Amino acid sequence: MENLExxxxxxxxxxxxxxLLENEPMRDHTSFKIGGPVRALAAPSSVDSLSKICYxxxxxxxxxxxxxxxxxxxxxxxxxxxxxxxxTEKLQNMFLLPDGSIYAEAGVSxxxxxxxxxxxxxxxxxxxxxxxxxxxxGAIMNAGAYGGExxxxxxxxxxxxxxxxxxxxIDNEHCTFGYRHSIFQQMGGCVILSAxxxxxxxxxxxxxxxxxxxxxxxxxxxxxxLPSAGSAFxxxxxxxxxxxxxxxxxxxxxxxxxxxxxxxxxFIVNTxxxxxxDVYELMDHVRHTVYDKFNVALAPEIIILxxxxxxxxxxxxxxxxxxxxxxxxFSGDTEKK
Ligand SMILES: Cc1cc2nc3c(=O)[nH]c(=O)nc-3n(C[C@H](O)[C@H](O)[C@H](O)COP(=O)(O)OP(=O)(O)OC[C@H]3O[C@@H](n4cnc5c(N)ncnc54)[C@H](O)[C@@H]3O)c2cc1C
Numbered sequence: 578m579e580n581l582e583x584x585x586x587x588x589x590x591x592x593x594x595x596x597l598l599e600n601e602p603m604r605d606h607t608s609f610k611i612g613g614p615v616r617a618l619a620a621p622s623s624v625d626s627l628s629k630i631c632y633x634x635x636x637x638x639x640x641x642x643x644x645x646x647x648x649x650x651x652x653x654x655x656x657x658x659x660x661x662x663x664x665t666e667k668l669q670n671m672f673l674l675p676d677g678s679i680y681a682e683a684g685v686s687x688x689x690x691x692x693x694x695x696x697x698x699x700x701x702x703x704x705x706x707x708x709x710x711x712x713x714x715g716a717i718m719n720a721g722a723y724g725g726e727x728x729x730x731x732x733x734x735x736x737x738x739x740x741x742x743x744x745x746x747i748d749n750e751h752c753t754f755g756y757r758h759s760i761f762q763q764m765g766g767c768v769i770l771s772a773x774x775x776x777x778x779x780x781x782x783x784x785x786x787x788x789x790x791x792x793x794x795x796x797x798x799x800x801x802x803l804p805s806a807g808s809a810f811x812x813x814x815x816x817x818x819x820x821x822x823x824x825x826x827x828x829x830x831x832x833x834x835x836x837x838x839x840x841x842x843x844f845i846v847n848t849x850x851x852x853x854x855d856v857y858e859l860m861d862h863v864r865h866t867v868y869d870k871f872n873v874a875l876a877p878e879i880i881i882l883x884x885x886x887x888x889x890x891x892x893x894x895x896x897x898x899x900x901x902x903x904x905x906x907f908s909g910d911t912e913k914k
Pocket of ligand 1: 608642643644645646647648649650665683707708709710711712713714715716717718719720721722767768769770799801805806807808880
């Protein structure tokens, strides 16, 4: 705690214009609208300031947690007084590379990325247009829908590795992407900065039609009018979580303000003033009931905070390319007021 306070003071001194919110309620930064204050929430607008922040955090042995759009998170009501969060909201550059692939920084929303691809007649990202996350959060989760996953179009990723304070580029084949899984989940202190997407040429109207169709299906099936963090549970092998929950008679079941959605039993929604404890209790009840009835163990897909990571050097033994800061196309290198 003492170290965190010292780190915050040092960061404020070095980057006086940095957007740094203190004791910021996470309910204002998550799609679930649940969660008490985090001690600090910084939003660097360049790799230069991000690396300065990381330098100070490492000095004080603090592992920061990254925040994208906060659409897969459940934060505790008690808050996280010992957590330094870093948001990618200001890393928003996106452009076409000479070979026709798309470069996008971590904070670009998947909706914006999919629209950019459509506008440039590139097909392959239609499935992502309705996923409410960012490039960074999507890559780490290998977000997917309607038969598509980000792993199908990511060519490479650049990440900052805090324990070594270096930038690396990793190719798709070494990211060990799987169902809602990537190699980055095991790397404490890994900050995804950008990704390059390789897509095929397609017809703009057909791409638009596909995006519209996926988004209509989403609106029809998902409770988009209520706060949630998407599917509460991962898909168990050979089953669909929503179907098991429904067949267990739990559709509409609620604890406090948390409810198994009436519209889609795979979602837990916040019907008003849900607390994180309402959601924990509800998820527990769902898991026990489904296990008792079907002998299937459901695992959460939602990331339940606080995080359990340490600042250890555990870079995986896979081919990585060093990247110089100057090679990056980040928007500016100083914080502006
Ligand atoms: C209504 C709704 C519908 C959804 N539908 C889908 C769907 O169809 N398919 C699907 O896969 N998901 C879906 N989700 C879940 C969610 O949108 C995805 O998991 C998404 O990829 C999370 O991105 P995010 O930017 O919000 O990440 P966050 O929730 O902010 O963070 C998720 C994790 O990624 C880490 N992280 C974020 N950015 C970075 C970074 N730059 N570097 C390192 N780590 C980072 C965070 O620390 C955290 O561990 C849905 C959610 C909602 C609310």
